[in-house]
Amino acid sequence: MSQLAQPGAAPPHADLRPALTLLTGFAPEATRAAADLLTRADPALLVVEYDLAALPVDGTVRRTVRDGRGPVEDERTALEHGCLSCTVRDDLLPALVRLARTRPASDIALVLPPNMEPETVAAACSWTHVDGAPVTEALRIDSVVAVCDPASLMETLDSDQDLSDRGLHAADDDTRSVADTAARQIEYADTVVLWTPGREPDFEQARLAVLLQRLNPWARHLVADRDEPAPLAAHLRRSGRFDPDGPEPYGRGLEGYAVGCHEPEPDCGVVAAVYRARRPFHPGRLHAALPAIAGRTLRGRGHLWIASQPDAIVAWESSGGGVAMGDLGRWLAATPDEEWEESSPERRVNADLHWDPEFGDREVQLAFVGLHFAADELAAVLDGCLLTDAEAAEGADRWREYDDPFDGCFDGREGN
Structure with missing residues (x-):
């Protein structure tokens, strides 16, 4: 077992770039409290925070920077388009690079507001240039930490509200839901903290x-049950847990990683179930069953295929009783051989290992987490949406003729 690095210490490979810790969560007070704890352990740590409350109104954001000794910066920026992506691109990344260059001996903790997802920031850092150089040349993302407040966590994950219902939308066209956003923050993190001091x-x-x-079985899980800063800071800072090349949460199954854990017996009432199938879903029966599937659980994620659109990989995301389905590109079985190199080596190896003579790499992989639901009953609902033996025997040409409520939603053109 490797020894945990201490705050301010250089990682084993002597990477001297300032380390960036992303603190995310849907409970701002808990997230800020975690940042305060980190600065008590290391007063030189720079904490960057954003207030986006005025963004949907007048297109401005307030950015503050502080360390353990007090305020360093306090600025308000007007953005031309008044959107979250503009905030990241035009203000946040240049600020992070400038701080890394002017205070190279100080690490940075970025406290994300509830409506900003860490994946957005991490992706922007990976491809954006500032002053002609990549952001990652000036700093490195060390870890993504989701801070969860027990007082509001369950209500947030079970909410049927959109961000706009709480005045948290980042732009006029921001249609994200509260439950989806909070779940994504937890699922993307490499470290999850249940914030319970006192x-x-x-x-x-x-x-x-x-x-x-169960929501994020691949993360390190911690319970902050005391106000001692040093032990927790040692687990959160300079852990090196963030993997910039790791699979995206909804592409895990395609890359050969588990999409979730299968724990069908309740533990404190919590149930987790993974559902897999090689046959496609019938479009009409799946559409009719959406409320029954989403209503049984707090969270669902994964990918699937629909008989009437056999080329398209369909992403599944359910929370707060709602379902979102999106396009993840084409199955390799529907991709010309010369284009296979555009997919990751992990995906190609996984496809080869699990290739089906009839369906190729097409399959259904869905993971669900909830309270007191019967995993076998949910599986029975999903089984009822699959093609029957007689329908499967009709073949793909006939499947494409099925009445399809999802027609036009997925074209399979976006690659992975």
Whole structure:
């Protein structure tokens, strides 16, 4: 087991770039409290925070920078388009690069507002240039930490509201939901902290800890149950847990990684189930079953295929009783051989290992997490949406003729 690095220490490979820790979560007070704890452990740490409350109104954002000794910067910026992506591109990344260059001995903690997802920031850092050089030349993302408040976590993950209902939308066309956004923050993190300083352990805390582990079984999970900064900071800072080349949460199954954990027996009432199938879903039956599928669980994610659109990989995301389905590109079985090189080596190897003589790499992989649901009953609902033996025997030409409520939603053109 490798020894944990201490705050301010250089990583084993002597990478001297300032380390960036992304603190994300849907409870701003808990996220800021985690940042305060880190600055108590290392007063030289720079904490960058954004207030986006005025962004949908007048297109301005407030950015503050502080360390353990007090304020360093306090600026308000007007953005031409008043959108979240503009905030990241035009203000945040240049600010991070400037701080890394002017304070090279100080690491940075970025406290993300509830409506900003860490994946957006990480992706922008990977491809954006500032002053003609990549952002990652000036700094490196060390870890993505999701901070969760037990007082609001369950209500947030079960919410049927959109961000706009809470005045948290980042732009006029921001249609994201509260539950989706909060779940994505947790699922993308490499470290998840249940923020409980000063709170006595109880059943609810235990239940939430299990829930978080089921939502993101690949992260390191911590419970902050005391106000001592050094031990927690040592786990959160300079851990090197962020993997810039890791699979995206919704492409995990395609790359050969598990999409979730299968724990069908309740643990503190929490149930997790993974559903897999090689046959496609019938478009009409799947569409009719969407409320029943999404209504049984708090969260679902993964990918699937629909008989009437056999070329397209369809992403699945469910939360707050709603479902979002999107285009993940084409199955390799529907891709010309000369274009296979455009897919990752991991995906090609995974396809080869699990190739089906009839369907190729096409399959259904869905993971669900919730409270007190019967995994076998959910599987029965999903089984009822698959093609029957008689329908499967009709072949793909006939499948394409099925009445399809999803017609035009997925074209399979976006590659992975």
